[in-house]
Amino acid sequence: MDEAQIYLLTFAAAFAGVIPPGLVNMSVAKACIEKGRKNGLMMAVGATIIVFLQAFLAVLLAKYIFSHPYVKTMLLRTGVVILLLLMIYFLLSAHRKQTHKTIKKKTSAKSFFSGMLISALNVFPIPYFVLISTLLSTKYQLSFSLVHDVCFAISAALGTFMTLYLYVLFFMRIQTKTAVFKKYSNYFMALLMLVLIIIALFRIN
Numbered sequence: 001m002d003e004a005q006i007y008l009l010t011f012a013a014a015f016a017g018v019i020p021p022g023l024v025n026m027s028v029a030k031a032c033i034e035k036g037r038k039n040g041l042m043m044a045v046g047a048t049i050i051v052f053l054q055a056f057l058a059v060l061l062a063k064y065i066f067s068h069p070y071v072k073t074m075l076l077r078t079g080v081v082i083l084l085l086l087m088i089y090f091l092l093s094a095h096r097k098q099t100h101k102t103i104k105k106k107t108s109a110k111s112f113f114s115g116m117l118i119s120a121l122n123v124f125p126i127p128y129f130v131l132i133s134t135l136l137s138t139k140y141q142l143s144f145s146l147v148h149d150v151c152f153a154i155s156a157a158l159g160t161f162m163t164l165y166l167y168v169l170f171f172m173r174i175q176t177k178t179a180v181f182k183k184y185s186n187y188f189m190a191l192l193m194l195v196l197i198i199i200a201l202f203r204i205n
Contacts, residue, residue, distance in 0.1 A: 003148065007155040013132050014051070014159025023086070023122045024115075024160075025167050026188070031111055032171045039111035040171070044164035046115025048157050051125055055156035058129035059149045080197055082121050087197070090190040129156055 018025055024047045032040030133152060 003151070006148075007151055010055075010132060010152055010155040011159040011162075014055075014129075014156040015163050016159075017125070017128055018160050018163035022124075024119050025164060027118045028115070028164050028167050029171045031114070032168050035111065037168060037172050038108055040168045041165070042108040042111040043115035043118075044161060044168060046112040046117075047119035047164060048115075048161040050116050050119035051160045052153045052157035054119075054125045055129045055133075056149055056153035058126050059133045059152050061126075062130045062133045078123060080201060082123065084197060086121065087190045087194055090187070125156075132156075 028040050028044050028047065031043045
């Protein structure tokens with residue numbers, strides 16, 4: 001029973017963690033608007049696979065990271081650098097989109113790998129799942145075995161995918177009302193990167 005509660009709580013935490021606008025869900029929304037539902041779903045699937053790996057890694061590193069604050073700080077600093085590069089990329093993409101208005105359609109496979117790449121660049125789920133796994137294992141006094149680690153990661157991945165899928169449904173339903181977002185999506189993503197950089201800098205300090 002304790003195991004089932006842990007996996008349900010992990011699912012809920014992952015589901016809630018992706019609800020606020022972030023790099024992955026906004027990228028999925030952007031893909032839906034610009035390239036259609038299928039590409040948005042494929043990006044969500046690719047991102048979910050990486051989240052599974054990140055959650056599994058988080059469980060393995062939970063005790064080590066909390067006993068070595070330096071590692072956690074380095075992860076956040078790495079995240080800041082990655083977000084800064086992404087902000088520059090989106091700004092350049094926005095400028096290029098204005099000067100060259102023809103947009104090439106991406107295949108589903110490219111969207112899938114784009115989702116994996118964007119999710120891999122988003123390092124924040126690792127400390128997030130480290131915290132969740134540590135709190136749950138402490139509360140329920142369980143030592144995660146390999147089976148528990150895999151089930152924890154699956155629960156986290158399913159929670160993430162559910163939220164991303166809802167993002168796909170939502171943005172496809174309001175597709176006719178998303179002209180502004182579509183026009184300024186790269187600027188919006190660059191602004192989001194700036195907000196995440198500021199949050200990461202506060203967490204480092």
